[in-house]
Amino acid sequence: MATPRTVAFHTLGCKLNYAETSSIERMFAAKGFTSVNFDEGANIYVINTCSVTDFADKKCRQFVRRALKASPDAFVVVIGCYAQLKPDEIAEIPGVDLVLGASEKFRVLDYIDDLSKAPGKGMINVKEVQTANSFTDAFSFGDRTRSFLKVQDGCNYKCSFCTIPLARGSSRSDTVESVVANAEKIAGMGVKEIVLTGVNLGDFGNGTEVIEGAKVKKEAMFIDLIKALDQVEGIERFRISSIEPNLCTNEVIDFVAAADRFVPHFHIPLQSGNDKQLKAMRRRYQRSLYQDRVDYIRRKMPHACIGVDVIVGFPGETDEDFLESYRFIEQLDVSYLHVFTYSERANTDAANMEAPVDMATRKKRNEMLRALSEQKRRSFYKIFLGRRRSVLFEAHKDKNLMSGFTDNYIKIETGFDADMINKISVVQLMNINDSGNVEAIVLDIPETVFDHV
Template sequence: MRKKVAFYTLGCKLNFSETSTIARNFHDEGFNRVDFNEVADIYVINTCSVTENADKRFKSIVKQAQKLNPEAFVAAVGCYAQLKPQELADVDGVDLVLGATEKFKITSYLNDLSKNDLGEIHSCEIGDADFYVGSYSFGDRTRAFLKVQDGCDYKCTYCTIPLARGISRSDTLENVLKNAEEISKKNIKEIVLTGVNIGDYGKGEFGNKKHEHTFYQLVKELDKVDGIERLRISSIEPNLLKNETIEFVSQSNTFVPHFHIPLQSGSNQILRQMRRRYMKELYVDRVAKIKEVMPHACIGVDVIVGFPGETDELFLETYNFLNELDISYLHVFTYSERDNTLAAGMEGVVPKNIRTKRSKMLRGLSAKKRRAFYESQLKTKRKVLFESENKEGYIQGFTGNYVKVKAPWNPELVNTLHEVELTKIDEDGLVRLEFIKELAG
């Protein structure tokens, strides 16, 4: 009998791509993959260090696995496993904890799969994480997350990711293109490029700071891959998003007009305290350039509220800055202290109730921005890629510029591209399509 393995992924698109690679390793070793809500012999939890209350969330997922099979072998991998291995190993039911360099070798640590009295830890000094493992996911039929870069050389004062993932390093251009071609043969219509700091693409392994290729070169070469209908750039730092890339995307048939650009604060004073590598004036310039060449482009923004030293005045500076900026939506993060970061020891701690209030204000602003962006797209024709889930009688999908639409459920639309006219925003905020007119691919 083939053993069964199930996976649970916390956190970012990069984690999802790496879980898929680990799952393929299990498949190659003779395991069958099942859903996490099914009985399995092994449960693998890919953890995240950014998630609020990561330890509580982890404990509840372990309990879920144990309810399904009290005798199952439970393994923790990923960022939280690197940063706090002992904490995870101490959770009742956990048998194995693997750090940054070990997670892709998980099958070599599985011997008899019997439960351990204590969680076994195989962690590393993060300086040893100087090699690169390429990954891509194709969990759903419509899109794949393609990892092109890992680690980060930036020293933002609030961030643990360099401690969890190590130095910035990249896949070779040849291997990225090979992975993209493999994805294209699986009838997947969209690839999302992922990494920790993808604009830094090109740095080699072993701490080699020389860029073999640039992110711009990567984008140009990926645009030539046959069989991929859409390419989407995930989060990219404003100081690394160059005019040449923006202009290329504006003329590309494959790259979609959607950018997600971290800002973190609209106050230069806070940006300095965060040790970000730009001021807000550069951010204004990036947004203006995108809108100049792609007026219909969708621009998403990451922002942190409640960073130490963020007074009411500085928060309002951020709020007003975002309110006036021609952006489409926000991802709002409430600042939380992280061990071994400079920010955790800074003065001017913002009370948690104030952080919550500010977060709520920015989430309200995000809803307003998204609505205004959707309204600006009404009466235009856009290509929609439909997804596979039946949600209360509707099928959903996204336009290239990230407008979420829904239409009456029709299984024949799954994983197909159609050109539609955007005519009406429904009560739930999505653009509703009455029928599909023209097949576009």
């Protein structure tokens, strides 16, 4: 059997998974493999799964089938969070040859390094699922405009609905020096924007204590990391993907407000605007703290974009609870919502809680919050019509257009100009188009000349 040389990847789930798939892809490339499109037919398939995704099992099966349709003799590897949680289920999917959980996925090449010596398709069925406890750095590199840089993994919180601590283990982080070195490497690849990613990003540094004489001090915390990154030459923008409200401190907000490279965009999970539900979810704050965080950001950065995660239909959420949550979110000065419909996950406390909400009600609440999100997004966009902001342009699926985000995360669309791709330009925001994005005119002025507020 000739040594296979082509590999195809598919990633389900979050930015962290994308960063990790991209790093694994570069490991394959370093060994001489060529990446091909999923449906093109590859010798090896790597499917990086997610346990948060609804129907994780169905999706996993679907991609295994697609891989085998394109290449019936392919060697199929399933990795990631779902592989960590349900290795036996995945091993039984016809056509799956290798299952690797959270800590082993970066060793995928050790297993399939020399397939000429392997027994061949269907003969290997390795389940190597251990508790994830070491940190492996990763970053994505694709279209050259933006890279997801993994700086932290795992979580020590115990939210009652969440499987992530089971899938990814306890909280651990890279060092500041290593993150800065990766950011410099990414800058050298021509990328202009880095999105910092982690499971619980604001928890960066937790557990990295060093003993100096009799004193124990934290080696470096999230604030130290962002201060160091703000100095990295070549990267024009850093974005914080998501930060828990209790970790989004005044210090972090003050720093972002004054930073050179950190953009005014916060994504802060709320999950419910009802204290009774927050307690049942075992979140570490009450809604008054969330309100306080939003108010503080607004005081420091009136122009900041603030995104919110919300879960609807969590057990015990009555109509009154939901309406209280809805009204709380309605009055919050935020810019958009990411709405998730609660679904039961095995091995979580929430799955056994009383008073589950019926599916039709969960769906209705989801629709109500999505409509609220659209209103909020439009209201936020409207504030900036007629003003100037900086945009990092990238290609659009319509060849006549290009799109990009402003520093404060307004989606812009305008006519294609190849010279502007992967460059930061100043635009004047004109109107909201039918797709809900903002049409803008590119201005021929230096990028420092834009409206900061």
